[in-house]
Amino acid sequence: MSSYFDYAATCPIDEEALEAYVKASREFYGNTRSLHDSGTKAEVLLSHCRKTLANLLGVNKEGIYFTSGGTESNLLAMEGLMKAGKGNHLITSAAEHSSVKNSAEKLEADGYEVSWVPLTKDGTIDVSELENLMREDTVLVCIQHVNSDIGTIQPIGRIREVCDKWGAWLHSDCVQSFGKVELNSIIPCLDSFSLSSHKIYGPKGSGALYISPSVSFQPLLPNGTHEAGVRAGTVNTPGIAAFTTAAAKSIRELQERQTKIKALKREFLTALKDIRSQVKVVGESGNSVPIIGLCIHGFEGQWVMLEANRRGYAFSTGSACQVGSEGFPSILTAVGLNKEEAKSFIRLSFSHDQTSEDIQGIVECLKEIAAEYAVLSSQVEKPAFYK
Structure with a gap:
């Protein structure tokens, strides 16, 4: 997988x-x-x-x-x-x-x-x-x-x-x-x-x-x-x-790859339904570009990325060439997000070689992180990573 x-x-x-x-x-x-x-x-x-x-x-x-x-x-x-x-x-x-x-x-x-x-x-x-x-x-x-x-x-x-x-x-x-x-x-x-x-x-x-x-x-x-x-x-x-x-x-293989990417993106967003109220899609999610930008309310994007990495999943908080000193891409504030929203940003990018099993895996990873955060939030007033 x-x-x-x-x-x-x-x-x-x-x-x-x-x-x-x-x-x-x-x-x-x-x-x-x-x-x-x-x-x-x-x-x-x-x-x-x-x-x-x-x-x-x-x-x-x-x-x-x-x-x-x-x-x-x-x-x-x-x-x-x-x-x-x-x-x-x-x-x-x-x-x-x-x-x-x-x-x-x-x-x-x-x-x-x-x-x-x-x-x-x-x-x-x-x-x-x-x-x-x-x-x-x-x-x-x-x-x-x-x-x-x-x-x-x-x-x-x-x-x-x-x-x-x-x-x-x-x-x-x-x-x-x-x-x-x-x-x-x-x-x-x-x-x-x-x-x-x-x-x-x-x-x-x-x-x-x-x-x-x-x-x-x-x-x-x-x-x-x-x-x-x-x-x-x-x-x-x-x-x-x-x-x-x-x-x-x-x-x-462009047409075949485009069809596959669109299907993977749809499946990903559908599978997120349990935490969809916490997720804001930034940009366009319905095209064939293999990129989805997300802001997850209550989370810092860098923390989510590191927690996912600990579980074996790799994604980013934006382009590796241009994430600024504040930890998020400049386009986020350019489209009207405030700094707190921008700090919650993560970027997932897909491949035509991926499968439904891969999508379910990354979604379960994000859900686990959300659940762990909920437990942590109930134990301490404000997690150190969120300060």
Whole structure:
């Protein structure tokens, strides 16, 4: 029985992807920029992976750049696009991954102006407020497609319409949506987007950035030879091969996986009925994003997480990259939760490989913790963990 419910943080590597990694490590070990036969052989594999990923996404392969993952991809996109623009203004949101927030703060320190668009109570971008923030010198809007903490899907099409009115580029962090929701309708809306391998059962340390070939920009580091100069350093050929294998499988099985995830989420919420009055779902629970965010009244999320871990179950209190010093993701206060509510937040993320037995197991775990808390509350006025 699976006791792991933190797939939004990272996934175990798929067997087919692992086989591709091992094969590429053994047989395609040459440096792709070397001119001898081993280098040429590795370059052919790299080109095949680029073409395959581009076909899966429906984009021009000339715009695909392989990276170390979503964080690097977001940094390269934001730095490159802002410096390529004629203006000085960037717009992003409090819902973004920490790599986008940190890149925005770096750009601000470098002299660019940054505006932060607020969210609605349901966790989506307030499009009317976005339009109010747009200016003649707005170069770039950075809005993630799917939130990593509460699973909300942003209205990329409407955001694109606003960007078009002002001539701004649109970048989206698609790390939590690629391979989990359909992207065909939003990709034409984007000038650039980021992907990560280990979120779709590929290896860690591999990902991709797409920037439309129509956008002329300068790389972060000059004079690079790999990835058309956009990303310096020897490419991770085995990781890219495994990433491409995992991506192809996730797209091939997308509909089947979506159906399974929706069923697991429904079963989970139904099974919680005994303590449902104590539970508040944060964000969207009915879509195919394998994430459910919960606030459990009377509990601290970190305590619940540690108690579950003691029982052998793994989940989180939010994205491992961006839980702040106060112990909860910033998006929670951005959607209107107070700090006490936010401290009670936990995030469960699911896998298509899980079963009904797995769901019943995690629910029983949460019920046991609730029952133990009730006993503890009756014995002491206020538990130490809640102070």
